Amino acid sequence: MAMTTGRSAGRVRLEDVAVLAGVSMKTVSNVVHNYEHVSSTMRGRVQAAIDELGYRPNLTARRLATGKTGMIALAIPEMDQFYFAEMARHIGEEAGRHGYRIIVEQTLNDVEAERAVIRDREEGLVDGVIFHPARIDTLEIARLRPGTPLVLLGEAARPVNTDHVMIDNTSAARDGVEMLMRSGRRRIAFLATVRGDITESTHLRLLGYQEALLAAGIELDPRLVLQSDGFSIDDGVRAISAAIEAGVTFDAVLCRDDLFALAALRALGQAGLRVPEDVSVLGWDDTAVARYSTPALSSVSPDKRALAAVAFGLLEERMQGYDGVGRHQIVPHAIIERATT
Amino acid sequence: MAMTTGRSAGRVRLEDVAVLAGVSMKTVSNVVHNYEHVSSTMRGRVQAAIDELGYRPNLTARRLATGKTGMIALAIPEMDQFYFAEMARHIGEEAGRHGYRIIVEQTLNDVEAERAVIRDREEGLVDGVIFHPARIDTLEIARLRPGTPLVLLGEAARPVNTDHVMIDNTSAARDGVEMLMRSGRRRIAFLATVRGDITESTHLRLLGYQEALLAAGIELDPRLVLQSDGFSIDDGVRAISAAIEAGVTFDAVLCRDDLFALAALRALGQAGLRVPEDVSVLGWDDTAVARYSTPALSSVSPDKRALAAVAFGLLEERMQGYDGVGRHQIVPHAIIERATT
DNA sequence: CTGAAAGCGCTAACAA
DNA sequence: TTGTTAGCGCTTTCAG
Numbered sequence: 001m002a003m004t005t006g007r008s009a010g011r012v013r014l015e016d017v018a019v020l021a022g023v024s025m026k027t028v029s030n031v032v033h034n035y036e037h038v039s040s041t042m043r044g045r046v047q048a049a050i051d052e053l054g055y056r057p058n059l060t061a062r063r064l065a066t067g068k069t070g071m072i073a074l075a076i077p078e079m080d081q082f083y084f085a086e087m088a089r090h091i092g093e094e095a096g097r098h099g100y101r102i103i104v105e106q107t108l109n110d111v112e113a114e115r116a117v118i119r120d121r122e123e124g125l126v127d128g129v130i131f132h133p134a135r136i137d138t139l140e141i142a143r144l145r146p147g148t149p150l151v152l153l154g155e156a157a158r159p160v161n162t163d164h165v166m167i168d169n170t171s172a173a174r175d176g177v178e179m180l181m182r183s184g185r186r187r188i189a190f191l192a193t194v195r196g197d198i199t200e201s202t203h204l205r206l207l208g209y210q211e212a213l214l215a216a217g218i219e220l221d222p223r224l225v226l227q228s229d230g231f232s233i234d235d236g237v238r239a240i241s242a243a244i245e246a247g248v249t250f251d252a253v254l255c256r257d258d259l260f261a262l263a264a265l266r267a268l269g270q271a272g273l274r275v276p277e278d279v280s281v282l283g284w285d286d287t288a289v290a291r292y293s294t295p296a297l298s299s300v301s302p303d304k305r306a307l308a309a310v311a312f313g314l315l316e317e318r319m320q321g322y323d324g325v326g327r328h329q330i331v332p333h334a335i336i337e338r339a340t341t
Numbered sequence: 342m343a344m345t346t347g348r349s350a351g352r353v354r355l356e357d358v359a360v361l362a363g364v365s366m367k368t369v370s371n372v373v374h375n376y377e378h379v380s381s382t383m384r385g386r387v388q389a390a391i392d393e394l395g396y397r398p399n400l401t402a403r404r405l406a407t408g409k410t411g412m413i414a415l416a417i418p419e420m421d422q423f424y425f426a427e428m429a430r431h432i433g434e435e436a437g438r439h440g441y442r443i444i445v446e447q448t449l450n451d452v453e454a455e456r457a458v459i460r461d462r463e464e465g466l467v468d469g470v471i472f473h474p475a476r477i478d479t480l481e482i483a484r485l486r487p488g489t490p491l492v493l494l495g496e497a498a499r500p501v502n503t504d505h506v507m508i509d510n511t512s513a514a515r516d517g518v519e520m521l522m523r524s525g526r527r528r529i530a531f532l533a534t535v536r537g538d539i540t541e542s543t544h545l546r547l548l549g550y551q552e553a554l555l556a557a558g559i560e561l562d563p564r565l566v567l568q569s570d571g572f573s574i575d576d577g578v579r580a581i582s583a584a585i586e587a588g589v590t591f592d593a594v595l596c597r598d599d600l601f602a603l604a605a606l607r608a609l610g611q612a613g614l615r616v617p618e619d620v621s622v623l624g625w626d627d628t629a630v631a632r633y634s635t636p637a638l639s640s641v642s643p644d645k646r647a648l649a650a651v652a653f654g655l656l657e658e659r660m661q662g663y664d665g666v667g668r669h670q671i672v673p674h675a676i677i678e679r680a681t682t
Numbered sequence: 683c684t685g686a687a688a689g690c691g692c693t694a695a696c697a698a
Numbered sequence: 699t700t701g702t703t704a705g706c707g708c709t710t711t712c713a714g
Contacts, residue, residue, distance in 0.1 A: 013691055024701040029693070037699060058465045060404045061691035064706045069401065071444075079433065079445075080426040080629065089421040092447055103412075103444040104420075106433055124399045124707090233633055259633065266635040288421065289630055292574055292600065294607040354707055365685040370709070378683055402707035405690045465691095 012053045021049035032057060063124075072315065073129040075105045075117040082258065082287035084132070087153070090308035091130060098316060100127070111135045121148050128315045133157050134199065149318035151311045155200040162326040163314045167302040169201060172333040173208025174215075176254050176282050176300050179335050181216055185252035185280055188213065191260045192228040192239045202256050205284070209254055223248045228260075236263025237270075244271045251279055252341075258283040258290050261297050265340070281340040295339035306331045353394045362390035373398060404465075413656060414470040416446045416458040423599065423628035425473070428494070431649035432471060439657060441468075452476045462489050469656045474498050475540065490659035492652045496541040503667040504655045508643040510542060513674040514549025515556075517595050517623050517641050520676050522557055526593035526621055529554065532601045533569040533580045543597050546625070550595055564589045569601075577604025578611075585612045592620055593682075599624040599631050602638050606681070622681040636680035647672040 014032075018025045023046060030038050031046040049055075063069050074091050076084040088104055095102050103126060107113040114136040121129050128149030133141070133156045141159040144150065151163045158164075180188055190209050193202055210220055223246075228239040240253070240263065255261040261283030265275060273279050275295060283290050286301030310329050355373075359366045364387060371379050372387040379387075390396075404410050415432050417425040429445055436443050444467060448454040455477040462470050469490030474482070474497045482500040485491065492504045499505075521529055531550050534543055551561055564587075569580040581594070581604065596602040602624030606616060614620050616636060624631050627642030651670050 011691095014693095015691080025692080026694090026702080027700055030700080033693095039699070042700085056460065056463045058405075058691050060401060060410065060465050061706090062693075063401045064399075064405050064708090065691080065693040067706075078430065079420070080423075080430040082421075082629075085421040085426040088445070089419065089447065092420065092445075101444070101446075103442065104429075104433075105442075106430065119397065122397045124401045262633045262635070269635055288423075289633060292603045292630065293634060294603070294610055352707095355709095356707080366708080367686080367710085368684055371684080374709095380683070383683080399707050402690090403709075405692090406707080406709040408690075 012055045014055070014057065017046065017049045017053055017055050020053060021046045067124075069125065069127050070099065071101050071103055071126045072312075072319075073105055073117065073120055073126040073131075074102045075107055075114070075129060075131045075133075077107055077109050077132065077134045079104055079106050082289055083285045086287060086304055087132070087308065090304050091312060094308045094312045098312065100312075107134065109134045115140075118144060118148070118150070121150070128319045130311050130315055147323055149315055151315045151318070153307065153311055155204060158200065160326055163318065163328075164326065165307060165311045165314065165329045165331060167307070167333040168330050169204035170208035170211065172300050172302070172335075173205040173254065174212040175208075175333070175335055176284075177209050177212035178216075179337070180252045180254065180280055180282060180341065181212070181218075183280065183341060186218060187221070187224065187250040188252040188254060189224040189226055189240075189243070189248075189250040191236060191253050191255045191264055192226040194228050194231060194235075194256075197231075205254075205256055224250055231259070233259055233263045233266070236260040237267045240264055240267040241270065244273075253279060253281050255281065255283050258285050258287050258297060258299055260284075261299065261340070262289065262293060265293065265295075265297075275340050282335075283340075286336050290336070290338065298335070298337045298339070298341040301334045301336045303332045303334070353396045355396070355398065358387065358390045358394055358396045361394060362387045408465075410466065410468050411440065412442050412444055412467045413653075413660075414446055414458060414461055414467040414472075415443045416448055416455070416470060416472045416474075418448055418450050418473065418475045420445055420447050423630055424626045427628060427645055428473070428649065431645050432653060435649045435653045439653065441653075448475065450475045456481075459485060459489070459491075462491070469660045471652050471656055488664055490656055492656045492659070494648065494652055496545060499541065501667055504659065504669075505667060506648060506652045506655065506670040506672060508648070508674045509671050510545035511549035511552065513641050513643070513676075514546040514595065515553040516549075516674070516676050517625075518550050518553035519557075520678070521593045521595065521621055521623060521682065522553070522559075524621065524682060527559060528562070528565065528591040529593040529595060530565040530567055530581075530584065530589070530591040532577060532594050532596045532605055533567040535569045535572060535576075535597075538572075546595075546597055565591055572598075572600070574600055574604045574607070577601040578608045581605055581608040582611065585614075594620060594622050596622065596624050599626050599628045599638060599640055601625075602640065602681070603630065603634060606634065606636075606638075616681050623676075624681075627677050631677070631679065639676070639678045639680070639682040642675045642677045644673045644675070 014025055014028050018028045028046055031043055074088055092102050114133055117129055117131055120126055130151050132153040138157045138159055141157050141162055155166050190206055226239045226243050228235045253264045261281050264281045268275055268279055275281050283297040283299035286299040290297035290299040310331055355366050355369050359369045369387055372384050433443050455474055458470055458472055461467055471492050473494040479498045479500055482498050482503055496507050531547055567580045567584050569576045594605045602622050605622045609616055609620055616622050624638040624640035627640040631638035631640040651672055
C-alpha cells in the first residue's frame with residue numbers, strides 16, 4: 001500500500017549518507033565534524049551525498065550520545081520587564097559567542113517555577129543554568145547538589161556555596177546619593193520600601209542611601225523613606241503623592257528602579273514641581289525607558305554586559321568541570337546622568 | 342583507584358529504579374507516566390524506589406525515543422524591544438499551558454540568523470517555530486518545506502503557503518485616524534516613514550492613514566508624512582523637529598510605534614507645544630511604556646494575547662499533523678485612549 | 683497487568 | 699585514514 005514510510009519529512013540519517021557515499025558512518029561523522037584527517041576525495045564524496053540528501057544531524061541524538069546539550073537555561077522572573085529583557089539579550093549574545101544557546105524561563109515570581117529551574121538541569125534539558133531568583137531562599141539554594149552548574153544573579157538569595165554575581169548595591173546607592181549631594185541636594189527621599197518585599201535589593205540600596213547621608217553629616221529623616229504598597233507605577237505615584245500631600249519636602253529622589261523613577265516624574269508633574277529644577281530624580285537599572293522618557297532619566301547603571309559575561313564565564317567553568325566553592329563576583333556600576341539631575 | 346565512576350552527579354536511570362524495585366523498566370515507565378493499569382502495590386513499590394534514588398527521567402533520551410521535543414522556538418528580532426518582549430511573554434505562557442516550552446531566538450535582524458531558525462526545526466531541536474521575520478522575504482519563505490510546523494507573525498513577509506497571523510494594520514490605522522478626527526483634529530501627521538525600511542508595516546499603516554483622511558474629505562498633505570533616518574528615538578525626534586522648524590503645522594500625530602510616540606512627546610515638548618492641548622499623539626503597539634510615560638500614551642493596541650493564542654493554536658495543529666494550505670488569521674485591535682489624545 | 687527486547691540517530695572507543 | 703560496534707536512556711510493540 002502507498003503508506004508513507006516511517007521516514008517522515010526530512011528524516012535523513014547519518015547512515016543514509018554513509019550508504020549513498022559508500023563509506024562508513026564514522027567517515028561521514030568525520031566530515032560533518034570537519035575532522036582534519038580525511039582525504040579530500042573522501043570529503044568531496046561524502047559532502048556530495050550530504051548535499052544530495054539534505055542531511056542535517058539530529059541534535060537530540062547527538063545530545064544523548066555526548067551528554068551535552070549545548071544549551072543553558074536563563075531563569076528570570078518576567079521576560080517583559082525592562083531589566084530582565086535586557087539581561088536576557090546580553091546573556092543570549094554572550095552564550096551565542098561561546099557556542100551555547102539559551103532557553104529563557106519565566107518563573108513569574110512563583111516558588112514552584114523556581115524550583116523547576118533546578119529540576120531542568122537534572123533532567124538533562126540544559127547543561128547549566130543562570131538564575132535570577134525572586135522568591136526562593138538561601139536555605140533552599142544551599143540544598144542544591146553543588147555539582148550542578150549554576151550561577152545566581154541578583155541579591156534575592158545570598159548563598160555561600162553557589163556562584164553569584166551582582167553589583168555592589170550599597171556602594172551604588174552611596175554613589176548615587178553622593179552625586180545628588182554634589183549638585184547641592186540635601187533633602188533626598190528614597191522611593192521606596194515596598195510592603196511585603198522580601199528581596200534584599202531594596203534593603204541594600206536603602207542602606208547605602210543612609211550611609212551616604214550620615215557620612216555627609218545629614219541627619220536621617222524617616223519621613224523621607226517613602227513606602228509603597230506594591231511595585232507598579234501607580235503604587236509609586238501614590239507613595240510620592242502621599243508624601244507631598246503630607247507636607248514632606250525634598251529636593252531629590254533616589255528610586256529603587258526606573259519604573260519608580262517614572263512614577264516620580266509623574267507624581268512630581270502632577271504636584272506642579274519641576275524636574276530637575278525643584279527635585280532631582282535618579283532611577284535605577286538604566287533600562288531603555290531611562291533613555292526614552294522625557295526628561296530622560298538619570299539612572300544608576302549596573303554594567304549589564306559585564307554581568308552577563310561574568311555570569312556566563314563562571315557557568316562555563318562549572319560546565320567544564322570546576323567543582324570548587326561558590327564564588328562571589330562584584331561587577332561595576334556607574335551613575336549615568338541625563339536630564340533629571 | 343578512587344576515580345569517579347561514569348555515573349556522574351544525579352545520573353540515576355530508569356533501569357536503576359527498575360533494579361531497586363525489582364521490576365522491569367516497562368513497569369517503572371508506566372508509573373512515571375501515570376499509566377492507569379498498574380496495581381497500587383506495584384505503584385507504591387516503584388514510587389518508593391524513585392523517591393529513594395531521586396530519579397528524574399532524562400528528557401533527551403525521551404525525545405530521541407519519541408521524536409518529540411516538547412519545545413517550540415520563538416524567533417524574534419530583538420528580545421529587549423518592548424513589543425517583542427511582551428509577545429515572548431504571552432507566547433511563553435500560552436505554550437506553557439499546553440505543555441510546551443519555548444526557546445527564544447534573537448535574529449538581531451540578520452538574514453543568516455533568520456535562515457537558521459528554519460534549520461533548527463530540521464535538526465530536531467524543536468517541534469515547531471513561531472517566527473516574526475524582519476529581513477527574510479516571501480520568496481524564501483515559500484521555499485520552505487511545507488510540512489515544517491511554522492507560523493509567521495507580523496507583516497514583513499506575505500507568504501501564501503504558510504500560516505500567518507497579524508492584525509489588520511490598515512484598518513487599525515484608519516481607526517486611529519478616525520478617533521483623532523472625532524476629537525476635532527484635521528491636520529494629522531504620520532511619524533514616520535523610515536528610509537530604507539523594507540517591512541510592510543509602515544506601508545500598511547500609512548495606507549490606512551491616507552484612506553481615513555480621504556474618506557473624511559481631507560486632502561492629503563505630503564509634508565505631513567514625516568521622514569526619519571532610522572528607528573531610534575533620536576531619529577524620531579529629529580524628524581518631527583525638522584518638520585516643525587520647516588513650518589509644517591499639525592494638531593495630531595499618528596506614530597508607527599510607541600517609541601516614535603515618545604519621540605513626538607519629546608520633540609513637541611522642546612518646541613513648547615502641549616500634549617494633547619496643541620497636538621494629540623497616538624502611539625502604536627500599546628507596550629508597557631505607553632502606560633508608564635507621562636503623559637500616558639494613547640496607543641493602537643494589537644490584541645497580543647490573541648496573537649499569541651492564535652499563533653500557538655495554528656502551530657499546534659501543524660505539529661499534530663495538519664498539512665494543508667497556509668492559513669491567514671486576523672486578530673483584533675483596539676485604540677486605547679490615555680492622556681495624549 | 684508486567685516483562686523482554688528492539689530501536690531512536692549519533693558518538694567514541696577500539697580495530698584494522 | 700577509515701570501519702565496527704557498543705552504548706547514551708527512554709519508549710514501545712509484542713508476548714506472557
